[in-house]
Amino acid sequence: MIEPDLIKDEELESLLTEIAELYGYDFTQYSKASIKRRVNRICLIDKFTSFAELRYQLIKQPSYLQRFVEEITVNVTEMFRDPSFYKALREHVLPRLGTYPLIRIWLAGCSTGEEVYSLAILAKEAGLMHKTLLYATDINPSVLERARNGIFPISQMKLYSENYILSGGTQNFSEYYTANYDFARFNDDLKEKMIFATHNLVSDRSFNEFQLIICRNVLIYFDKDLQAKVFKLFDESLEHLGFLGLGSKETIRFSKLDRHYHQISTEKIWRKQQEDQRRLINFNI
Amino acid sequence: MDTIFLIGGSAGSLKVLLEVLPKLHHDLKFPIIIVLHRKGYTDSQLGYLLNTRTNLKVIEPDDKDVLEAGYIYIAPADYHLLIESDKTISLDFSEKLNFSRPSIDVTFSSAAKVFKENTFALLLSGANADGAAGLNYVKANNGTTLVQNPVSAEVNYMPLQAIAQSKIDFVLNPDEIAAFINKLDVP
Numbered sequence: 001m002i003e004p005d006l007i008k009d010e011e012l013e014s015l016l017t018e019i020a021e022l023y024g025y026d027f028t029q030y031s032k033a034s035i036k037r038r039v040n041r042i043c044l045i046d047k048f049t050s051f052a053e054l055r056y057q058l059i060k061q062p063s064y065l066q067r068f069v070e071e072i073t074v075n076v077t078e079m080f081r082d083p084s085f086y087k088a089l090r091e092h093v094l095p096r097l098g099t100y101p102l103i104r105i106w107l108a109g110c111s112t113g114e115e116v117y118s119l120a121i122l123a124k125e126a127g128l129m130h131k132t133l134l135y136a137t138d139i140n141p142s143v144l145e146r147a148r149n150g151i152f153p154i155s156q157m158k159l160y161s162e163n164y165i166l167s168g169g170t171q172n173f174s175e176y177y178t179a180n181y182d183f184a185r186f187n188d189d190l191k192e193k194m195i196f197a198t199h200n201l202v203s204d205r206s207f208n209e210f211q212l213i214i215c216r217n218v219l220i221y222f223d224k225d226l227q228a229k230v231f232k233l234f235d236e237s238l239e240h241l242g243f244l245g246l247g248s249k250e251t252i253r254f255s256k257l258d259r260h261y262h263q264i265s266t267e268k269i270w271r272k273q274q275e276d277q278r279r280l281i282n283f284n285i
Numbered sequence: 286m287d288t289i290f291l292i293g294g295s296a297g298s299l300k301v302l303l304e305v306l307p308k309l310h311h312d313l314k315f316p317i318i319i320v321l322h323r324k325g326y327t328d329s330q331l332g333y334l335l336n337t338r339t340n341l342k343v344i345e346p347d348d349k350d351v352l353e354a355g356y357i358y359i360a361p362a363d364y365h366l367l368i369e370s371d372k373t374i375s376l377d378f379s380e381k382l383n384f385s386r387p388s389i390d391v392t393f394s395s396a397a398k399v400f401k402e403n404t405f406a407l408l409l410s411g412a413n414a415d416g417a418a419g420l421n422y423v424k425a426n427n428g429t430t431l432v433q434n435p436v437s438a439e440v441n442y443m444p445l446q447a448i449a450q451s452k453i454d455f456v457l458n459p460d461e462i463a464a465f466i467n468k469l470d471v472p
Binding site: 009031076219224247249251 | 370
């Protein structure tokens with residue numbers, strides 16, 4: 001069933017501004033078409049028949065906010081989503097990261113965590129787990145809790161196993177989890193190097209320096225200005241020669257980063273240039 | 286550029302596109318967006334295939350690409366394609382709708398809100414009801430709705446659902462589609 005069209009553009013604007021002022025969650029720079037769909041969807045699911053009802057619930061019932069945030073932010077994800085991306089990480093990125101004494105990876109917007117576990121498997125198979133730290137962050141505390149648990153529906157394992165093999169995996173995928181009725185619980189050794197924390201890409205600052213930042217299918221929900229802001233945050237958080245991985249349809253083409261990064265494969269993975277190379281590039285322009 | 290031509294389809298619709306695309310004029314004054322149901326990443330070759338059949342440029346857009354006249358945009362596998370009021374493309378990886386991502390309903394309804402009465406939406410052959418609600422949005426925004434003649438469709442469920450659920454302005458056979466698009470006189 002397609003969502004009704006209950007919310008007018010001006011109403012959406014004022015609601016998002018109000019939420020930002022009241023609660024500090026700023027969705028005002030999210031892509032309008034998409035967030036409007038999400039808000040209409042909430043009205044449908046939670047049976048609000050008008051914009052006023054939704055607004056009343058949000059303003060008068062602060063406890064409703066968590067639910068709103070969870071529904072507004074899209075939490076659909078997969079393990080080894082776009083296997084060719086993970087294949088490129090295996091072949092082009094991890095061998096280079098392997099030369100560092102400590103590898104810090106930031107998964108921004110990790111949602112329910114399927115990609116963090118995928119990365120842990122990659123690190124383990126590359127023999128790098130002992131010196132890797134995986135920072136997984138999301139705006140939404142309840143999805144982080146699910147990510148921390150590492151328990152995913154067993155019904156997904158066939159797809160994930162296929163994705164894993166397409167990504168270049170050669171082990172028996174089922175050895176990474178224990179099946180328990182309808183769920184697959186991923187092994188504790190994969191979790192040892194994971195650090196989960198809430199982080200809001202809109203308002204929070206950089207918290208470390210990383211060799212690899214992965215943020216896939218998050219920026220598509222932001223407008224161009226907010227995308228630019230987040231790209232700046234990533235740039236400040238990436239070490240020279242660090243890598244940035246985005247979703248298959250996301251690009252740095254419209255951002256200032258374009259000049260200082262070069263794409264290292266046909267996948268959406270870029271490498272940050274060293275300072276002297278940057279100067280050279282700028283000089284040539 | 287104030288006009289948009291949308292095409293949605295599922296099973297049996299690729300054959301129609303391969304017939305229609307070669308006949309399109311290369312200087313169309315508006316963009317075309319095609320939303321086809323397909324399986325994940327495995328057939329990302331669709332764009333290349335369609336590109337070989339037309340003089341128009343076929344693009345599988347990135348997020349935030351700007352719509353331009355004379356281009357054909359293919360909704361990428363596994364993303365919903367939405368249109369912003371500034372005529373840029375927003376991609377969205379949210380839940381499937383009608384078991385589909387990309388969903389025809391999502392693109393049709395989002396484009397109709399922006400292009401209003403200058404929206405043309407055509408639904409082709411297919412085996413589910415995606416698109417019918419989208420055509421209703423198009424109609425509600427005073428756009429023009431078209432379906433492939435169910436008699437000519439390899440799978441007639443989708444066009445029949447559209448006819449049952451929404452008000453259709455034109456029912457076209459595959460050999461009439463290109464002529465219809467070519468003669469759209471847009472300012």
